[in-house]
Amino acid sequence: MRHFLAELEELQQRLLEMGGLVESSIWNSVLALSERSEAHALQVLTREARINQMEIEIDDFAVSLLALQQPMARDLRFLTAAIKINSDLERMGDLAVNIVQRALSLMRQPLVKPLIDIPQLARLAESMVHKSLDAFVRRDAELAREVLLSDDAVDDLRDAIYEELVNFMERDPSTVSRSLDLIFIARNLERIADHSTNIAEDVVFLVQGVDVRHHAETQH
């Protein structure tokens, strides 16, 4: 059997590989929307199976290390963080697929409005995902707390997008169906951002042993 530390290192590597795949899925889902690109949409859809498979493998690996090695406090925190981060990443992958499904429907119709706020929300969510994974690798609680602080900006953008689209629908009911697609895309981006704050909370706990879950309930 390999040394336990080598196993932990491999687990982190696999998790980062998974994170890379998920980040690129999120990125591609937004390009599918903004560029009206079927090619990017297809990439997200074909990658989903791989992400799901990786989640199962990483989960099994982490649980076996947890159960068979009787890890001490810090390693134990790392393993439980890994299990949770893995699950958050997989859900982000699902959310990217949801975005793509809406983007594919929108591609065939005229734009409701120029896309400005949604790509902005997408960039914010992407940077939160990236920072939270960075914070995990570097065990950087400061960076993790930065991610937690971005949550308010996400909520503000979501509210602005929501209100603007409700106005569109009320003024021109022919935009209802397309506006709804955009509202759901914004909602999926918001949920991606929420998952990145989950990861950031896990990092704070991992580094400092401080539990910041449920520090401030956010609306989903």
Place this chain on the structure above:
Amino acid sequence: MRHFLAELEELQQRLLEMGGLVESSIWNSVLALSERSEAHALQVLTREARINQMEIEIDDFAVSLLALQQPMARDLRFLTAAIKINSDLERMGDLAVNIVQRALSLMRQPLVKPLIDIPQLARLAESMVHKSLDAFVRRDAELAREVLLSDDAVDDLRDAIYEELVNFMERDPSTVSRSLDLIFIARNLERIADHSTNIAEDVVFLVQGVDVRHHAETQH
């Protein structure tokens, strides 16, 4: 130290207590909507903190058993199932809070339409939650598979609700904001149902050692 089996039994008891709280939150959130009842809404909101606290305690308890006891195959499956079910239950509690927030806003406005489909979806989701927890207690893979089969009915109801409300908004734009609240309530109920299928999948794995995750990706 107590016997390991007694610890596992206690873990199951706590999970069932949590399940009971969450079931009643779901139930109350739907009553808040259908009866326009602020009292029921308040119950859900005040219970949230208790559910969040229980999630943390159960999670810590399960992880400590996992890490300190080196459980064998079947107990290991039980512990990992418990950790996942705990997380699914907590998320259901959050979704009940989301429903209540929409219900509180709808209470102050006239009805868009008589509520028929949404209470039907709510009953279906509630019965899935209840069955999945029952299947867990009884280690009943048959019952768990029944929950998995309900997923199509949930999707059909969700689609019907969505289409009907889109029609309402298109015909009468003054209903946009209220219709959106109802669409999101239906979406939250659908996500509650999804979490109950997660639990059902965990039960199948627990009883039969068969992994049915990602058996058929559902749209969120």
